[in-house]
Amino acid sequence: MNKFILIASASVLSLSLTACGAKTEQTLDNAANSAGAAAESADAMASNAMVDVKQAVSATPTAQEFVNRAGASDAFEIAAAKLAATNGSSQAVKTFAAEMITAHTESTAKIKAAAASATPAITPDATMTSDQQEDLAELARKKGADFDEAYIDEQVDAHQDALAMLRDYAEKGDTPSLKAVAGELAPIVQKHLDHAKSLDK
Numbered sequence: 001m002n003k004f005i006l007i008a009s010a011s012v013l014s015l016s017l018t019a020c021g022a023k024t025e026q027t028l029d030n031a032a033n034s035a036g037a038a039a040e041s042a043d044a045m046a047s048n049a050m051v052d053v054k055q056a057v058s059a060t061p062t063a064q065e066f067v068n069r070a071g072a073s074d075a076f077e078i079a080a081a082k083l084a085a086t087n088g089s090s091q092a093v094k095t096f097a098a099e100m101i102t103a104h105t106e107s108t109a110k111i112k113a114a115a116a117s118a119t120p121a122i123t124p125d126a127t128m129t130s131d132q133q134e135d136l137a138e139l140a141r142k143k144g145a146d147f148d149e150a151y152i153d154e155q156v157d158a159h160q161d162a163l164a165m166l167r168d169y170a171e172k173g174d175t176p177s178l179k180a181v182a183g184e185l186a187p188i189v190q191k192h193l194d195h196a197k198s199l200d201k
Contacts, residue, residue, distance in 0.1 A: 074107050077100050078104050087143050088144075089143075090148045093151060093199065107185055111178075113181075114177040156193065163189045166183075
């Protein structure tokens, strides 16, 4: 009788320990998931804070400066994306790059239309800056995974800069048609930034 009780007690204890182990493992999994979500949230907050800082410290451009910088930004995005089609290795990167060509071609058209409807009309000069040209030349020298990493890093930086400029001009710009298009483009660029950051991980 005592032997039976001892065996039964051992079985119950074993089952309890198994259940406890499963609960501990689930708790650890939950903690890991929570930590991962917190890290992603912190990363997003840091990125948005960076955009806010760039917006705060840079003077609002004139209408001509705005269309020039926006045009150069679009030109850079399109040129870099074309490099991704030939130099990249990741299909996810190539898909993103194809989206950038479409989106920034549309952005260029919208800015040109808004600039043309301004009073007086404004003609954008989309000549890339020396920094943008150097970045493109550097990208052109890379292939495969090295290109993918460098391209996505550039995309995060470029979209943070563009987003800060668009938000700033939408809020403080002096030309109504351009303020409107800046406000229209800002959420699109935010989505591009979020996508680039997800690929950067």
